Amino acid sequence: MKQRNVGIDILRIVSMYFIIMVHILMQGGVLSAYFNEGLQGGYYFFNTICVIAYCGVNCFALVSGYVGWQNTFKLEKIIKLWANVVFWSVGVSLILFVFNKEFFSVKEAVSMFLPLIRGRYWFFNAYFVVFMFSPFLNHLIRTLTKKTFQYFLLAVTFVFCIVPFLALGNDVLRIQNGFEFSWLMVMYLVGGYFSKYPVTIKKPYKCIIAFLGFALLNFIYKYFIELVTTKLFGVPSHGDLFLSYTSPVAVGEAVCLLLYFSNIKVNNKKLIKLISFVTPAIFSVYIIHVHPLVFWRILKDAFIWLTEYNILAASVLIIAISLAIFIGCIVLDYIRIVIFKLFKVDYCCGLLCEFIKQKTNKIRGLLWE
Secondary structure (H helix, E strand, O other): OOOOOHHHHHHHHHHHHHHHHHHHHOOOOHHHHHHHOOOOHHHHHHHHHHHHHOOHHHHHHHHHHHHHOOOOOOHHHHHHHHHHHHHHHHHHHHHHHHHOHHHOOHHHHHHOOOOOOOOOOHHHHHHHHHHHHHHHHHHHHHHOOHHHHHHHHHHHHHHHHHHHHHOOOOOOOOOHHHOOHHHHHHHHHHHHHHHHOOOOOOOOHHHHHHHHHHHHHHHHHHHHHHHHHHHHHOOOOOOOOOOOOOOHHHHHHHHHHHHHHHHOOOOOHHHHHHHHHHHHHHHHHHHHHOOHHHHHHHOOOOOHHHHHOOHHHHHHHHHHHHHHHHHHHHHHHHHHHHHHHHOOHHHHHHHHHHHHHHHHHHHHHHHHO
């Protein structure tokens, strides 16, 4: 049995923490508030922090490929994940209905039971597609030679990263800046490549230096281009060219973190135990805090007040708030785990899985045999 890479589990945790931080900075209104106050130190500092953390989604997709390409397809896994999503989609809505009747609507009451069909969570929808195609992606990873794999990755990098970059961020190929399943597939394949052909780094800290170098590149670019465009046209423009999942900076950062965490050794038993406790609830952290009512009604511009503090104090508060949200969601999900065990939800998911397999086999037999 292959030994679990604890470093990769840590990367899962870091990735989700980054995602929360990005949502506080962007959806929470911090960046827009600094922008409205003028191009100043806080604006560029927190934009750079946002770019650093923006690679979180890419990291999560890389990890999926890194650990998933050797696994067999298990329909029960996605059914359990779907049950988790439905639980929180319905649960959070009901709780908010109780505390604030303004949150209630017929549309919300219907949508909360149909998170996949109604597209309530873009990442879950995209991940669902990637999971359904994972047997074919895994076959591709297993069969491609190293040289062919490298050429393939260069090709998809050119299409998904370089072309949009050369087009100055215009979505000429309809990639939606990575907010869709094809980009997660690309990241899945990249993660699979680095797992199949691991890169041994004797001094992993160099990966962190490279990671910070990408962030510095964004800072220099953003400061320079917005300074120039403001002087030429009166308003800053094209400063967010790297603020995209498909940007070379976001991809470079994610790969640097993958290489770093896949090469570190964790021997502290207490730390390993804590990581093992937290990891199963990681995906629920995302599902809970980006619930549509939370994301669009509660989180929207909720942290503009942070701009009243100096940069250091605001940074500490953002770190603390992100950590509080993260821990709070972990605690909530362990309540869900207890509820699922009490009502034997996993057992029911297993029964549903067998039912779907039987019907699928019958349909396949009617069509092709």
